Amino acid sequence: xxxxxxxxxxxPELIRAAQQGDQRAFxxxxxxxxxxxxxxxxxxxxxxxxxxxxxxxxxxxVYKNLHTFRFDCSFHTWLYRIVSNxxxxxxxxxxxxxxxxxxxxxxxxxxxxxxxVEEPRADSDPERSLESKQVREKIQEVLxxxxxxxxxxxxMRHYQGMRLRTIGEVMGTSEEAxxxxxxxxxxxxxxxxxxxx
Amino acid sequence: xxxxEARRNLPLFVYGELSFDEEELVEVxxxxxxxxxxxxxxxxxxxxxxxxxxxxxxxxALAQSRAELRRRLALSGGKSGAKSGAKLEVSGxxxxxxxxxxxxxFTIHFHFAPGIAQVAGAALMLALGFLTARFAPHxxxxxxxxxxxxAEPATSRVRYxxxxxxxxVQIVLDxxxxxxxxxxxxxxxxxxxxxxxxxxxxDAGLRVESVDLLKNNSQSAEIRQALxxxxxxxxxxxxxxxxxEGLKQFxxxxxxxxxxxxxxLKDENPGIRTQVIDVLVQQRHSDAxxxxxxxxxxxxxxxxxxxxxEKILQxxxxxxxxx
Numbered sequence: 001x002x003x004x005x006x007x008x009x010x011x012p013e014l015i016r017a018a019q020q021g022d023q024r025a026f027x028x029x030x031x032x033x034x035x036x037x038x039x040x041x042x043x044x045x046x047x048x049x050x051x052x053x054x055x056x057x058x059x060x061x062v063y064k065n066l067h068t069f070r071f072d073c074s075f076h077t078w079l080y081r082i083v084s085n086x087x088x089x090x091x092x093x094x095x096x097x098x099x100x101x102x103x104x105x106x107x108x109x110x111x112x113x114x115x116x117v118e119e120p121r122a123d124s125d126p127e128r129s130l131e132s133k134q135v136r137e138k139i140q141e142v143l144x145x146x147x148x149x150x151x152x153x154x155x156m157r158h159y160q161g162m163r164l165r166t167i168g169e170v171m172g173t174s175e176e177a178x179x180x181x182x183x184x185x186x187x188x189x190x191x192x193x194x195x196x197x
Numbered sequence: 198x199x200x201x202e203a204r205r206n207l208p209l210f211v212y213g214e215l216s217f218d219e220e221e222l223v224e225v226x227x228x229x230x231x232x233x234x235x236x237x238x239x240x241x242x243x244x245x246x247x248x249x250x251x252x253x254x255x256x257x258a259l260a261q262s263r264a265e266l267r268r269r270l271a272l273s274g275g276k277s278g279a280k281s282g283a284k285l286e287v288s289g290x291x292x293x294x295x296x297x298x299x300x301x302x303f304t305i306h307f308h309f310a311p312g313i314a315q316v317a318g319a320a321l322m323l324a325l326g327f328l329t330a331r332f333a334p335h336x337x338x339x340x341x342x343x344x345x346x347x348a349e350p351a352t353s354r355v356r357y358x359x360x361x362x363x364x365x366v367q368i369v370l371d372x373x374x375x376x377x378x379x380x381x382x383x384x385x386x387x388x389x390x391x392x393x394x395x396x397x398x399x400d401a402g403l404r405v406e407s408v409d410l411l412k413n414n415s416q417s418a419e420i421r422q423a424l425x426x427x428x429x430x431x432x433x434x435x436x437x438x439x440x441x442e443g444l445k446q447f448x449x450x451x452x453x454x455x456x457x458x459x460x461x462l463k464d465e466n467p468g469i470r471t472q473v474i475d476v477l478v479q480q481r482h483s484d485a486x487x488x489x490x491x492x493x494x495x496x497x498x499x500x501x502x503x504x505x506x507e508k509i510l511q512x513x514x515x516x517x518x519x520x
Contacts, residue, residue: 030266035433038254038262048258055262056269063270132249139250157212158244159251164214179214186208193243 015075019066026066030059033076036160037083043155044087046140054090058083073169080162080170084152091148135193142192146185153181198226203233207240245501248467256435260402382410392423401433408436412443421447425456434466441472448476458489467499474502478509487515494518 009017009025011032017025034055041054061082069078143151152171156162157178162170168178203226209215210223227233357369380387394407408427415421420443427440437460447453454477461473470493477486490506494517497503507517 030263034263035254035259038259039252042252042254046252048254051254052258052262052265056266059266060269135246136250139247143250157214158247164212179209182212182214183208189243189247190208190240193246 011075012071015066015069015071019069026063029075030062033079034059037079040080040083040155040160041087043159044151045090046143050090054083054086057086077166077169080156081172084156084170088148088152091151138192139189142189145192146188150181150185150188153178154185157182198222200226200230200233203227203230204236207233207237210237211240211244241500245499245504248499248501253434253468256401256405256433260400383414388414388417388420392419395423395427395436401436404431404433404436405439408439408443412439415443415447421453425453428460429456434469437464437466437469438472441469441476445476448480454480454485458485461489461493462496467502470497470499470502471505474505474509487513491515491518 009028011029014025014029014032018029037058038051038055041051041058042048045051045054058079062079069075143154146154149171153164153167156167156170157164164178164182165175168175171178203223206215206219206223210220213220215223227237353373354371355368356371357367359367361367378387378390382388382391388411391407391411394403395411397403397407404427408424411420412424415424424440424443428437428444431437431440441460444453444457448457457473457477461470461477464470464473474490474493477489480486487510490510494503494506494510497506510517
């Protein structure tokens with residue numbers, strides 16, 4: 001029988017234990033990263049169901065292929081490579097824009113940062129509230145118009161706070177290429193939001 | 198550096214992705230060029246607007262995804278790539294899933310000869326019968342009902358094994374049983390359970406729901422203490438937000454204010470920091486608020502929150518910097 005880990009291990013120990021079939025170590029490994037994985041997929045796909053599909057597929061693949069992980073890169077990079085490939089495939093397969101417009105109407109299942117960061121008095125100021133809503137819709141529209149790669153790089157840099165070098169590793173490209181993607185994404189944002197900011 | 202070059206570099210400048218030399222050149226240019234300073238301010242305003250559309254999955258969604266993953270891993274039949282080939286089998290009438298297999302190390306495996314197995318099985322049944330007979334009514338008082346007590350343990354763990362005679366063994370089991378309790382959220386016993394659940398490290402969804410129920414009784418010092426603890430220490434932002442909701446009405450309480458101040462300076466979630474600012478500002482302790490907002494401005498990197506602090510400090514005729 002494979003011994004089940006009972007004590008807190010650091011990440012390399014967890015990975016090695018999970019590679020040896022320690023289920024509890026695998027669970028701990030999942031829990032180290034699954035919140036940020038779901039968050040990335042949610043923001044990239046803007047659909048609760050699709051984000052959950054990515055979550056499931058990503059961790060099932062990790063489970064099946066963990067034995068091939070050789071510590072050549074960080075586990076985070078390896079996992080995000082799987083997640084970003086799945087997200088890119090999903091983005092390429094569907095028309096993002098149409099699905100996003102429906103999500104803007106019903107944010108069910110999610111905390112929208114707008115709800116917590118927005119000026120609380122905005123509601124009492126109809127003009128300001130309308131402006132915020134317009135900005136939000138405009139941003140959704142621009143995000144929908146980005147190419148899948150631009151979108152992924154932007155999400156990982158802006159919302160996940162990942163460095164461009166890491167994003168390059170995750171996306172299987174150079175830091176310079178990731179930088180160019182980010183630059184194009186922000187240019188498109190600026191062009192579209194010029195009247196609002 | 199020309200204005201065109203500087204503006205081209207502004208997004209990467211704000212992201213901190215320029216090289217040291219490039220950053221230096223942009224900073225020098227911005228110091229000297231009012232038009233590019235305005236462009237930088239617009240760039241930061243755009244970043245703040247982008248921050249505001251981030252979607253954060255609710256803890257319930259995460260809990261559902263985790264539960265589904267358990268089911269799917271169980272259905273996959275444990276075809277992991279583990280080197281040892283440790284296989285996840287479907288076993289038992291209940292809890293045949295992957296997660297249940299985590300406790301595989303704690304369950305009993307008999308590999309005795311058939312005759313011995315019968316004897317050992319009988320001894321085990323006796324032990325189980327003994328434990329079931331000893332299964333006392335729950336020690337919790339209060340006015341709530343208990344239903345659905347499961348006849349079989351939800352989990353069991355072998356605590357102690359001892360051969361008692363040739364072919365016989367004595368086994369002591371620790372068992373966990375599930376039961377359904379219902380009652381008023383004002384009931385002390387129910388509240389004790391909720392307080393425990395609010396600290397369950399393994400389930401953020403459970404903590405959110407528990408804190409959500411507790412926050413309506415924050416007049417109780419014990420519950421308020423638990424809310425403060427959750428706000429300061431819970432790793433999940435959803436749980437911290439719920440705790441904060443319960444503490445809003447206690448902005449005037451010195452201990453709560455002290456905790457809120459710490460959270461404002463330490464919490465990584467901008468939504469929570471923003472709400473804490475609102476709670477602190479509502480109270481008439483302007484000197485203390487000015488001090489903490491100035492301290493926040495020294496390290497805050499969220500442009501939306503910085504703007505908000507500046508506005509509040511302006512309204513209080515205070516400088517945005519500490520001297």
